[in-house]
Amino acid sequence: MSMPIPPLATQAGETQTIDAPTPDGGPSQQRPPGLRLVKTNAGLLISPLIIVGGALALYLNYQWSDKIFQDIRALDWNRNLRPQLEQHLSITLWSTLFTILISVPLGIFLTRPAYKRLGGPILAVATSGQAIPAFGLLVLSFAWLGRGPWTTIWALTLFTILPVLRNTMVGLEQVNQSVIEAGRGMGLTKFQVLRQIELPLAVPVILAGVRTALVINVGMAALAFLIGGGGLGATINAGIGLSRDLVLITGAGLTALVALTVDWIAALIEKALRPRGL
Amino acid sequence: MTSSPSSNGDNGSTVPADAPKTMIRLEGVGKTYPGTDVPAVSELDLDIPEGEILVLVGPSGCGKSTTLRLINRMIEPTSGRIIFDGEDVTTVDPDHLRRRIGYVIQQIGLFPHQTIAQNIATVPKLLGWDKKRISARVDELLEVTGLDPSIYRSRYPKELSGGQAQRVGVARALGADPEVLLMDEPFGAIDPITRDRLQNEFLRLQGELKKTIVFVTHDIDEAIKMGDRIAILGDQSRIAQFDTPERILAYPVDDFVSDFIGSGSTLKGLNFERVRDIELVHDFPVVDSTTDRTEAQRRFDASDEKWMLVLDAQQRPQRWVNGTHLADTSKPLDQLGPRVSATVPPNATLHDALEELLMSNAGQAVVIDNHGAYLGILDVERLADVLKRMRSEAKKHYDQLAATQEADDRAAAHTDTHGVNA
Numbered sequence: 001m002s003m004p005i006p007p008l009a010t011q012a013g014e015t016q017t018i019d020a021p022t023p024d025g026g027p028s029q030q031r032p033p034g035l036r037l038v039k040t041n042a043g044l045l046i047s048p049l050i051i052v053g054g055a056l057a058l059y060l061n062y063q064w065s066d067k068i069f070q071d072i073r074a075l076d077w078n079r080n081l082r083p084q085l086e087q088h089l090s091i092t093l094w095s096t097l098f099t100i101l102i103s104v105p106l107g108i109f110l111t112r113p114a115y116k117r118l119g120g121p122i123l124a125v126a127t128s129g130q131a132i133p134a135f136g137l138l139v140l141s142f143a144w145l146g147r148g149p150w151t152t153i154w155a156l157t158l159f160t161i162l163p164v165l166r167n168t169m170v171g172l173e174q175v176n177q178s179v180i181e182a183g184r185g186m187g188l189t190k191f192q193v194l195r196q197i198e199l200p201l202a203v204p205v206i207l208a209g210v211r212t213a214l215v216i217n218v219g220m221a222a223l224a225f226l227i228g229g230g231g232l233g234a235t236i237n238a239g240i241g242l243s244r245d246l247v248l249i250t251g252a253g254l255t256a257l258v259a260l261t262v263d264w265i266a267a268l269i270e271k272a273l274r275p276r277g278l
Numbered sequence: 279m280t281s282s283p284s285s286n287g288d289n290g291s292t293v294p295a296d297a298p299k300t301m302i303r304l305e306g307v308g309k310t311y312p313g314t315d316v317p318a319v320s321e322l323d324l325d326i327p328e329g330e331i332l333v334l335v336g337p338s339g340c341g342k343s344t345t346l347r348l349i350n351r352m353i354e355p356t357s358g359r360i361i362f363d364g365e366d367v368t369t370v371d372p373d374h375l376r377r378r379i380g381y382v383i384q385q386i387g388l389f390p391h392q393t394i395a396q397n398i399a400t401v402p403k404l405l406g407w408d409k410k411r412i413s414a415r416v417d418e419l420l421e422v423t424g425l426d427p428s429i430y431r432s433r434y435p436k437e438l439s440g441g442q443a444q445r446v447g448v449a450r451a452l453g454a455d456p457e458v459l460l461m462d463e464p465f466g467a468i469d470p471i472t473r474d475r476l477q478n479e480f481l482r483l484q485g486e487l488k489k490t491i492v493f494v495t496h497d498i499d500e501a502i503k504m505g506d507r508i509a510i511l512g513d514q515s516r517i518a519q520f521d522t523p524e525r526i527l528a529y530p531v532d533d534f535v536s537d538f539i540g541s542g543s544t545l546k547g548l549n550f551e552r553v554r555d556i557e558l559v560h561d562f563p564v565v566d567s568t569t570d571r572t573e574a575q576r577r578f579d580a581s582d583e584k585w586m587l588v589l590d591a592q593q594r595p596q597r598w599v600n601g602t603h604l605a606d607t608s609k610p611l612d613q614l615g616p617r618v619s620a621t622v623p624p625n626a627t628l629h630d631a632l633e634e635l636l637m638s639n640a641g642q643a644v645v646i647d648n649h650g651a652y653l654g655i656l657d658v659e660r661l662a663d664v665l666k667r668m669r670s671e672a673k674k675h676y677d678q679l680a681a682t683q684e685a686d687d688r689a690a691a692h693t694d695t696h697g698v699n700a
Binding site for chain 2: 181185188189192196197201
């Protein structure tokens with residue numbers, strides 16, 4: 001594989017403030033800690049405000065609107081919204097989990113020197129797989145696996161393998177060769193180098209891929225209702241079917257809030273797992 | 279069996295006769311990459327003496343780094359045997375072998391996600407040392423390499439300057455106190471001033487540690503400075519000359535070596551001789567500043583020199599005077615002529631002396647003792663004599679080696695025929 005793989009864009013509000021060492025080899029400039037904290041955590045602090053504000057807006061909108069019987073029924077928390085929310089989250093989490101379980105080991109395997117040459121073709125297949133519209137993939141899975149949430153989960157898993165796989169490979173390949181050489185030269189085994197050096201150093205890039213997958217999944221889970229998978233898409237659909245704006249807006253708004261929350265939690269995890277010293 | 283440092287590496291090369299015990303021996307070690315006919319390193323015989331710095335030096339692409347990496351089997355040799363402290367390690371588990379050999383590379387390769395302490399603890403941890411011992415060792419190594427443990431232990435590599443990072447690199451390589459250290463252009467990426475300081479510190483450290491070190495560089499000056507012995511490598515790591523820096527400078531065996539060490543090698547050789555080891559000019563005209571003027575004039579006339587040295591009451595050189603100065607009787611002797619500026623102590627190198635000599639008005643370097651008192655004069659002729667002597671000594675050494683080698687060969691040939699006949 002001669003072409004370097006570009007990593008997928010990382011999400012906004014990220015903590016990408018790696019201090020590059022100054023060219024003359026002098027110690028890198030230390031910014032005052034206060035400023036640094038504000039700068040890197042701005043995104044993490046703003047998101048919850050937006051989420052809380054949005055939730056409040058949705059709730060007040062619901063309270064103040066003129067409601068008819070269908071609205072109340074469709075937006076009943078215990079009968080509809082809560083189960084849909086649970087389905088939505090479970091579809092998102094399971095599909096992301098499966099994606100990680102498949103992509104990360106595959107990415108590790110494809111960056112080992114002996115199998116490196118397989119990396120190009122497999123990545124090419126995965127990339128063209130990405131070209132299939134997610135909706136098409138959902139319908140194809142439905143034709144193959146039948147109705148139900150698991151069909152959605154598998155379809156989404158398949159769909160999000162690429163970002164995680166690609167970022168795993170990029171993350172491992174961008175590890176400075178001299179660091180690996182030094183590790184091997186001191187007598188670390190290949191496995192020790194992978195576990196103690198390569199993977200920790202690849203974590204930020206891999207997690208960026210996982211976060212991308214999460215965001216795709218939480219959005220795509222809104223289509224799960226089409227094949228009987230449930231999720232908040234059902235409420236949106238009900239709103240369209242009933243021509244009730246309140247139902248539509250509440251469903252869509254909730255979906256957006258869930259997406260924002262999931263992304264925020266992913267950002268927190270990303271920050272927590274980023275090795276110190278990077 | 280030690281024999282001659284062969285000139286073209288065609289019949290192998292081993293350590294000169296005065297070398298200490300061999301720590302690592304390479305026997306016909308070579309590397310040919312799959313798919314190529316030309317070996318990257320053709321069969322190399324090399325004895326690495328214990329407790330010394332052996333520098334592998336050669337032009338880019340000569341395979342010196344590859345040779346270094348063959349020793350700890352970062353590159354697996356395709357032929358030959360590696361003997362480590364009497365033990366054949368050609369087929370042992372390379373990971374275990376490497377834990378016994380320190381390894382420093384130009385890019386250093388500190389683990390960026392680990393603190394300095396964790397970096398240095400890498401090999402001790404692999405060897406299963408307990409925490410207390412590791413922690414004590416880390417502090418000791420930081421001290422030894424000139425980094426304050428209380429400051430640097432918990433820092434991360436990105437917070438270090440290039441020079442500090444390389445110190446940590448050396449400390450990490452010394453982690454579990456290996457007998458052998460392999461260093462691949464360790465100071466190559468560091469600015470000249472810091473490099474010089476690190477080199478000096480490293481030499482001082484080596485003076486205490488007495489490790490067996492194989493040091494790769496492409497810089498002949500660094501090789502001369504760092505090496506107890508130097509192996510000059512040509513294409514495919516063939517040894518062109520293997521000897522002490524003094525002898526290589528005094529007597530390059532062939533054109534390749536003399537081209538590589540470049541012009542000025544003779545001058546570089548002056549770094550290895552000290553003023554105290556050579557015979558000074560003692561019959562140079564010298565007067566006390568209080569000497570009677572007619573007596574001073576008489577001494578000056580009696581000598582062939584164009585200058586005379588005026589000393590003060592403590593025998594310290596004061597002024598250079600010549601005939602014109604002496605003719606002026608209006609001033610005392612110690613106010614005539616230019617001041618003596620060029621003085622060298624006995625432990626200065628001849629290189630320093632030459633520099634002083636060239637700057638002096640009289641074309642002489644004045645040698646003084648530790649109290650500043652006059653000892654003698656060093657002039658260009660003396661330096662030229664020293665160079666001639668160094669050269670002829672080195673030549674004699676090589677002639678002797680060639681003679682022994684010839685005798686050995688004859689003896690070997692005799693045994694061979696004998697063997698065939700039997």
